[in-house]
Amino acid sequence: MQPLTQDMITAALDARGFTYFTDADGDIGGNFQGNLIYFFRIGEQKEMLQIRAMVRHVFGMDDVMRLYEFCNAWNHDQLWPKAYVHVSDDGTVNVVGEVIADWERGVTPEQLDQVVICGVATGCQLADAVGALREPTD
Secondary structure, three states: OOOOOOHHHHHHHHHOOOOOEEOOOOEEEEEEEEEEEEEEEEOOOOOEEEEEEEEEOOOOHHHHHHHHHHHHHHHHHHOOOEEEEEEOOOOEEEEEEEEEEEOOEOOOOHHHHHHHHHHHHHHHHHHHHHHOOOOOOO
């Protein structure tokens, strides 16, 4: 067991052959099937990993109630990721999924790998389900 570090996160991503970047704030993110997924260390000691999937599908304000209903049903039926609706200042609306793990007492590389793959895989599954809500274009 060891404290969660940025190096552990990048090592887990490297071991899976995932492509990722580190932004100007030092946050790790990547493009997974067109979805932006971030790997944040949060908590007082940065002991928690939050994997946040920002679903690629963009909606408008008219879709908010339908997306709330979708997220409520998803959260009822699915353990991961927890889904919520995000309304941007510009009026665009997205669904975001989160998987969070708390490792106050430390984490093994195997535990970290399991949560990383869970966050990426279920985030992409959420994106696929949200995509099915899009109205077909003519």
